[in-house]
Structure formats: structure tokens, C-alpha cells
């Protein structure tokens with residue numbers, strides 16, 4: 001299955017969307033825009049009306065790479081991205097079989113912020129998130145708004161995984 005990107009900006013066509021377009025240019029990559037997905041907030045009671053969370057995670061289990069693309073809002077993920085990430089708690093509560101299928105999957109973070117430097121704490125929490133799920137964090141990519149990539153080698157690493165032909 002082709003790679004997947006989860007786009008978590010609060011606006012369409014903003015810096016994060018533009019940057020994601022540059023990162024994935026010329027490569028097959030399906031984009032799920034969280035502005036269009038119905039993802040309810042995490043519920044301790046695990047009581048949800050039907051929504052798009054489980055179908056998106058199923059898609060992730062089949063993707064050779066999933067890119068989490070978020071703007072930096074107040075030193076962290078955007079609210080829509082955080083809402084999505086909170087729902088991964090379902091995978092340790094009532095959807096453990098599905099959660100196990102994420103083990104060994106490859107994830108990457110792509111963030112856009114106004115600061116010249118990446119938000120290190122965001123990279124750290126993303127790596128912890130991957131570690132908890134048993135997924136591999138391939139790279140954390142950052143750019144100031146829609147400008148040049150802060151670390152072109154990190155962007156290149158993501159591109160290598162986008163291009164990779166699945167052999168297993």
C-alpha cells in the first residue's frame with residue numbers, strides 16, 4: 001500500500017499542506033486531511049458514534065510509511081492532530097489487536113512553525129509516541145512556515161521511504 005500522510009493543520013492550503021506537497025512531490029502518497037475526517041475526542045468509556053478513526057488506523061497498518069504533518073501551535077501539535085493522537089489510547093484499551101499491527105510500522109513527523117529552529121520537545125514526544133506503539137520513527141522533518149527544510153537529510157530520509165518498493 002502506498003504511504004499515507006495525516007495532515008493536521010487548522011487551515012486548508014496553509015504552510016503545512018504546502019510543505020507536505022513539497023516533501024512528497026512526485027511520489028505516491030495518500031493524504032488524510034483531519035479537517036475532513038470525523039474523529040471524535042477520546043472517550044474513557046470508549047463510547048463512540050461511528051467515525052473515521054479505526055479506518056484510518058487500519059490504513060496505517062498497511063502503509064509502508066505514515067507521515068504525521070502538523071503545524072507547531074503553542075510548542076506542540078495542532079489541536080486536530082492532538083485529538084487524533086489521543087485516540088491511539090483506544091488501541092491499548094479496546095482495540096489491542098489493531099494496535100499490535102502498528103508494531104514495526106514506519107512513522108515520520110513533519111512540522112511547520114514560525115521559529116527558525118524545530119521545536120525539540122515536539123520531536124521528543126513524537127519519538128515517545130512511536131516507541132510506545134512499537135513503531136519506528138524514521139525522521140522528524142521541520143521547516144519554517146513553507147520554507148526550506150531545516151535538515152535536508154531528514155527530508156531525504158523520508159523521501160527514501162516514500163520511494164521504497166515493498167519487498168515483503
Ligand SMILES: Cc1cc2nc3c(=O)[nH]c(=O)nc-3n(C[C@H](O)[C@H](O)[C@H](O)COP(=O)(O)O)c2cc1C
Nearest residue numbers: 009014015016071072073074075112113114115145
Ligand atoms: C495558534 C497558533 C500557535 C502557534 N504557535 C507557534 C509556536 O509555538 N511555535 C512556532 O514556531 N510557531 C507557532 N505558530 C506559527 C505556525 O506554526 C506557523 O505559521 C505554521 O507555518 C502554520 O502552518 P499552517 O499554515 O498549516 O497553520 C503558531 C500559529 C498559530 C496559528
